[in-house]
Amino acid sequence: MKFKILTYGCAMNKADSECIAGIINEKFNAEIEEYFVDDVKNFDIDEEKINSGNNFLIINTCIVKQPTENKILDLMRKIEQxxxxxxxxxxxxxxxxxxAYPEVSAxxxxxxxxxxxSDINKAIEETIEGKKFVQIEKQKNKVSIPKFSFNKFISxxxxxxGCISNCSYCSTKLARKNLTSYMEEEITQTIKKAVQCGAKEIYLTxxxxxxxxxDIQCKDIQCNIVGLLEKISEVPGKFKARVGMMNPDFALKFLDDLIEIxxxxxxxxxxxIPxxxxxxxxxxDMKRNYLVEDFIEVAEKFKTIKAxxxxxxxxxFPTETDDDFKHSIELxxxxxxxxxxxxxxxxRKGTIAEKNIRTKRWKHDTKIAKERSLLISKIFREISIENNQKWLNWEGEILIDEIENNILIGRNFAYKKIxxxxxxxxxxxxxxxxxxMNCKIIKARKILEGEILEKF
Ligand code: SF4
Incomplete structure (x- = not known):
């Protein structure tokens, strides 16, 4: 038997797939493959491969965008047919x-x-017996679950x-619910083990x-992100940790300490910082708990350390006028x-925005969204080249964390992809x-290209 895990969405979902693979790996002596779908438009599912033989398919779903959800539902229908x-x-x-939408199971x-x-093995066993298993809950703790890393250098x-916000457009909140923080000791122990097993890059999600x-009482740190990061910095070994998405209100609250850490x-x-x-x-209208000025303050301060x-x-967004959009471009x-x-x-079904559109308080115009998206993408492409050009001739240490079609992908101290x-x-x-390795950036256009100077 071969297990195939199809993972849609964010790093958190990818972490869940690694937990699923770890749990399966402990119980079944089977091959496990992962297909990661971060850009659903470019994903061409090889259905023959998925459908062949005695395979077991696990689809780890994402609902953040409607097209992604539609694509997943289409795939599910095809498989059922x-x-x-x-x-x-x-x-x-x-x-x-x-x-988020448990009724889909019916x-x-x-x-x-x-x-x-952690219910994956029960689901697998019952499914193999020809039964339908349905148990839709939130996992209490994921840190200490054994993981199966698809890239052994990245943990x-x-x-x-979950989170403590209630953004009016967000369906993730419906799925991940209120904040559940994991204990700092378990997090640092898990990082220690991962580093001992060869991980060089740690994604904190x-x-x-x-x-x-x-939401928790910590034992020996100040119970916040700064306390946790300080503790993680004491984990022995050479590794690089990437801190995941942080809303601007919290980034501002801890700004000086974050800059230091x-x-x-x-x-x-x-x-x-979204x-x-x-x-x-x-x-x-989005019910975000900060002002544009707060975001600017955080971003400018991080730039002072070349982050x-x-x-x-x-x-x-339904209430976004041309003027509001102009402010996004200016920003x-x-x-x-x-x-x-x-x-x-x-x-997204079940959100405040959906209710306001349904009750005609807000109006949704897909054509405007498309036009604005094209315009801002074009502007960002130019910014991206301008940013990249500042890195030309930079020399320093990078970590090789991926290989794509015979191209080595390295990350420097600022997580720049080289x-x-x-x-x-x-x-x-x-x-x-x-x-x-030590590398020099020799070309800087849409992408940064480098050459190796020496290995460490
Ligand atoms: S968008 Fe808002 S509600 Fe959704 S996960 Fe992020 S902070 Fe929570």
């Missing part, structure tokens, strides 16, 4: 789709769990799940890492982020994965 003609029988659906013959990954470690600790070489100088709009009126800034923008031009996750607004032409012998390239 094929079951009648000898297609794959053993299927478990998990993740945010059933967690529409399919498959087994379902939510984010309660994804959730520090919390959560829906909003900035609110870590608000990000200077520690155990952390990438990389901050993901601003979502350049208009305070829209931020209020990379990643942010998110939603265009075409992007002012801050010049290194990464921009741009989304068109989508109506492409290095690999050796024609693919095996030699594999040996370089997880290695720290």
């Amino acid at each position: 094929r079951q009648e003609n000898g297609g794959i029988k053993n299927v478990v659906i998990c993740g945010c789709l059933p967690a 529409r399919f013959k498959f087994s379902f769990i939510g984010t309660n990954v 994804i470690i959730p520090i919390s799940e 959560g829906q909003d890492t900035g609110c870590y600790g608000i 990000f200077k520690n070489e155990k952390f990438y100088r990389f901050i993901h 601003v979502q709009s350049g208009s305070n009126k829209i931020l209020a 990379s800034i990643s942010t998110d923008i939603i265009v075409g 992007i031009k002012k801050i010049k982020p290194d990464l921009l996750n741009l989304s068109k607004f989508y109506i 492409h290095i032409r690999g050796n024609s012998n693919k095996e030699d390239n594999k040996d370089l994965l997880g290695k720290f």
Whole structure:
């Protein structure tokens, strides 16, 4: 039997898939493969492969965007139709789709769990016996679950799940619910073990890492993100930790302490602060708990330590006027982020925005969202080249964390992605994965290209 895990969505979902794979691996002596789908438009599912033989398919779902959800539902329908003609029988659906909308489980013959990954083996066993297993819950603790890393040099470690906000457009909240922070001791122990097992890069994930600790009593740290990061900085070994998404209100609250801790070489100088709009009126309608000025203060301060800034923008929010949109453009031009996750607004069932549109208080215009998305993408492409050019001739240490089509992907202290032409012998390239090296950036356009100066 072979297990295939199809993972949609964010780093948190990827972490859940690693937990699922770890739990399966302990119980079943089977091969496990993961297909990671971070850009659903470019994903061409090889259905023959998925449907062949005695495979077990687990689909870890995402609902953050309507097209992603539609694509997943289409795939589920196709698989169900094929079951009648000898297609794959053993299927478990998990993740945010059933967690936010449990009623979906009644529409399919498959087994379902939510984010309660530790129930995966029960679901598998019952499914193999030909039964339908449905238990949709939230997992209490994920840190200490055994993980199966698909890239042994990268360890994804959730520090919390859920958040304390109630953003009017967000369906993630329906799935991941209120904040559950994990205990600092368990987090640091898990990181220690991962580093001992060879991990060089640690992704600390959560829906909003900035609110870590608000819901728990910590034993020996100040119970917040700063206390946790300070503790993580004491973990022995050479590794780089990337701190996941942090809302601007919390980043501002802890700004000076965060700047100090990000200077520690155990952390990438990389901050993901999703601003979502350049208009305070829209931020209020989105029920975000900060002002544009707060975001600017955080971003500017992080720039003083040469940190990379990643942010998110939603265009075409139902109350967004041309003027509001102009403010988003101005903000992007002012801050010049290194990464921009741009989304068109989508109506997500069960959210405040959906209710306001249904009751005709707000109006949703998909055409406007599309036009604005194209415009802001074009502007960002230029900013991105301008940002990259500042890195030309930079020399310093990088960590090789991926190989894509014989290109080595390295990350420098600011988590900048640097492409290095690999050796024609693919095996030699594999040996370089997880290695720290000295490199020089020799080309800086849409992508940064570098050459190796020396291995450490
Ligand atoms: S902070 Fe807002 S956008 Fe993020 S998960 Fe929570 S409710 Fe959703």
